[in-house]
Amino acid sequence: MFAALGDPTRREIFERVAARPQSVGELAGDLPVSRPAVSQHLRVLKDAGLVSDGAAGTRRIYRMNPQGLDHLSAYLNHFWNESLAVFKAAAEQPTKERRK
């Protein structure tokens, strides 16, 4: 799921959609990216379950998918993995050198 956010443009699109539901046209108008490219990025985000879409008249409106996304879990998983790596190094120090 989160590999979908590895691309900077896709992340930017995701953050804009998360901030406000909007259409492909609106996104393309605000970004230096073509409409087909925006559509392609949205397709990846949708396939990853990060955004969902719905019809509004003749347009499709994209919004963040609150069900499919668990930012907090992903973030904390990352946080703890990083922190435990540092913890491991501290615990394996032969002498008790305390920084603070």
Add this chain to the structure above:
Amino acid sequence: MSTQSVAVPVRTSIVVEAPRERAFEVFTAEMGSWWPDDKHILQGELAGMVFEPRTGGRIYDHATDGSECTWARVLAYEPPDRVVFTWDINLRWEIEADPGRASEVEVRFIAEGDARTRVELEHRGLERHGDGWESMRDAVGSPNGWHSGLQALAAYLAG
């Protein structure tokens, strides 16, 4: 819109080449030696982090000006087996004053030899931090919220 689903706990583990007692001590008493420098909520200059070694104790940062910031309550303190503490930090890395909106972290220390310990961590009750859409939307847009979290995550995944 209400999204009252139960979040899947975050679970991770690491094996350290140290006795269980040592691993427990570093995780608790010496928490300040490995906690990320940029993940302190304190306003003033950080002087240190204190882990009060008892059930009912606190985990807090203190500043050089004497101010303190308590960000966790110790729910279980069982050296060298297990420690459980609350996570009184909201989605914006600010103190969560409402205990009903705090998650909790359980850490178990399992001996895999005289000098090898598996440390298992579970961070659970994440759904208490907010009910999905509204809080996430706000958090994504805040300077130190999930926007920076996402960047860190993306950098991590890219690396």
